[in-house]
Amino acid sequence: MRASFLLREILNGLRRNVTMTLAMVLTTAITLAMFGGGLLVVQMADKSQKIFLDRVEMQLFLADSVSGSDPSCQRAPCSVLLNDLKKEQGVESVRFIDRHEAYETAKQTFKDNPDIASNIREGTLPASFKVRMADPNRFGAVLDEYQGRPGIDGVLDQRELVKRIFSVLDGTRNAAFAIATVLAIAAILLIANTVQVAAFTRRTEVGIMRLVGATRWYTQLPFLLEAVVAALAGAVLSIAGLFAAKVFFFDRALNDLYGVNILARITNADVLFVSPWLVIGGVLLAGVTGYLTLRFYVRE
CATH class of the missing domain: 3.30.70.3040 (Alpha-Beta Plaits)
Known part of the structure; x- marks a missing residue:
């Protein structure tokens, strides 16, 4: 009974705030994609460094x-x-x-x-x-x-050439992480706002449930899970985006450098290695933000 209630509340909440939910999903997806792109560049740099050190x-x-x-x-x-x-x-x-x-x-x-x-x-x-x-x-x-x-x-x-190449990779990685940080702040604010709006629109329902004996945690859990579900959807989109970026950017734009063995190739295995961290990062981002918002904003 409780599981079905939670599932029903989560679906209703996502449907009621569909525009904010979509915005949260897209913002989280872009944030995680930029973070994942930075991790892929780190992997590329590490493998490329081994190539250079073997032949320098x-x-x-x-x-x-x-x-x-x-x-x-x-x-x-x-x-x-x-x-x-x-x-x-x-x-x-x-x-x-x-x-x-x-x-x-x-x-x-x-x-x-x-x-x-x-x-x-x-x-x-x-x-x-x-x-x-x-x-x-x-x-x-x-x-x-x-x-x-x-x-x-x-x-x-030849170390000077190696340093110049890796300075470009380091700059690309730092730019990706910087953009991801800015987007993460935007995602945190959006998640917090979405949770607040969801709690406000259902304040009457929550009040009735508290009067009949429901715990505060039980009444607030659906709001928290809504944020986590949206973040999971964003993580899935970000992973799909990284696979697309591998095919349409890394493989095409860097094909000449791959061909002469200057840069190490980004593989599907690299994207799969990064993917669990994006899921974990998305869940933590939404979970922690949702919990703190409910803790300090929704006190009833």
């Missing part, structure tokens, strides 16, 4: 005097640098690139830009060491130690 390299360029006088890296200081790098803790591999290979690589890199390619002359590019790290945490230490060694003229540090 440093390149140490030799001085012109060393590149020209020792093209095969058989004498000091070139051979000493090569041997020291191979023995360095955290280094996975070291490859010597002579001037001819550097020239061929540059020509291939700029083959679609003939103006630049035509200005590249063999023998003008320096030889170099390309160093791949087994331990990414040793990247900075190795770079700092060798960039000032005799025979080294310059370095190419």
Whole structure:
């Protein structure tokens, strides 16, 4: 009997305040979708960082005097640098690139830009060491130690590129969380207002129930459950929105970056991983707000 009464009251309440209920559902859905989008960006950043750390390299360029006088890296200081790098803790591999290979690589890199390619002359590019790290945490230490060694003229540090890419991802995540915070405040105010209106419109019914012995908690529970049901509907919409965003935004807009393995791909499993947190967040948002509203506003 009690369960059927609660269900009937919840349905009646949602129907009576249908416009406010729809507004609450949509606001909650957008709030949770923005929060879920931020969580997806966090997952993308974490997986992308692993991709970069697995393949990030440093390149140490030799001085012109060393590149020209020792093209095969058989004498000091070139051979000493090569041997020291191979023995360095955290280094996975070291490859010597002579001037001819550097020239061929540059020509291939700029083959679609003939103006630049035509200005590249063999023998003008320096030889170099390309160093791949087994331990990414040793990247900075190795770079700092060798960039000032005799025979080294310059370095190419790919960490700066990684930092710039992740600064964009961090900015996107922070923007999503900031928007979600603003929308959460709007959702809280809307839930509180909806609960107040629902309680006010049924004040006579509640008063009669209290006179016949119903507890305060029992008379207020339908209002609380109405807010929770609306939040659950908003959570379902937000999850559907994230699946749609994966297909129409992440997969399409970032397809080129996925193709060259610059960014990790957002998968359905990532969205499913985020989904329970959206449901929990929606229920907590509505439940806590509804409870506090009833506690401090509806005192009869």
